[in-house]
Every structure is written in C-alpha cells, then in structure tokens.
C-alpha cells in the first residue's frame with residue numbers, strides 16, 4: 650500500500666512547516682490528489698490517521714480535493730482529459746498518452762494553531 654509512504658511524506662511536510670512557521674497543532678490538512686495519482690482516498694485517510702497518531706497532527710481533519718487528469722497525445726498532439734492512468738486519446742484513439750497533470754499529490758493547505 651503506497652498510501653502509507655505518501656502519508657509519511659505528508660507528515661514530513663507538516664513537521665517541516667511546523668518548524669519554519671512555528672505552530673504547535675494542526676487542525677485541518679487539505680490534500681490535493683490528482684485523479685491519475687492512483688491514491689485511494691479511503692486508504693489515504695486510514696494511513697494518515699495511523700502516521701499522525703502521537704504527533705502534532707493527531708486528530709487533524711483530512712480534506713481531500715481531487716484534481717483532474719490531463720494528457721498530451723503523442724500521436725495527434727491533442728490535449729485530452731484522462732480518467733485513468735492508461736487511457737486512450739479521445740480524439741484519435743491512440744494509447745500513446747503522456748500525462749501532463751493529475752498524477753501527483755500535494756499538501757495544498759494547512760489550518761494550524
């Protein structure tokens with residue numbers, strides 16, 4: 650389950666922010682997860698709860714925003730919306746799509762005190 654290592658990355662980002670911005674407690678974490686990032690929101694919530702236990706983010710609310718996936722077709726050059734990692738070009742049907750957005754996850758916002 651790669652969500653566990655992603656959740657650990659999120660925790661590292663939170664701890665770094667806590668050091669630089671000097672906060673003691675995290676109340677809300679807003680995660681932006683690309684549609685093509687292959688991250689299961691439910692698994693992410695479960696792992697987030699596990700890795701934040703005993704930390705300054707314990708009990709924090711996790712909000713997940715899904716960002717759309719887009720790709721560029723290497724065959725016809727079209728810019729297409731992608732629903733899954735391995736899709737077909739909606740304009741020419743080619744499977745040669747290069748993902749241009751939506752395959753990443755990032756911490757978009759933190760509500761702290």
Ligand SMILES: [Zn+2]
Pocket residue numbers: 722723724725726727738739740741742743
């Ligand atoms: Zn195409």
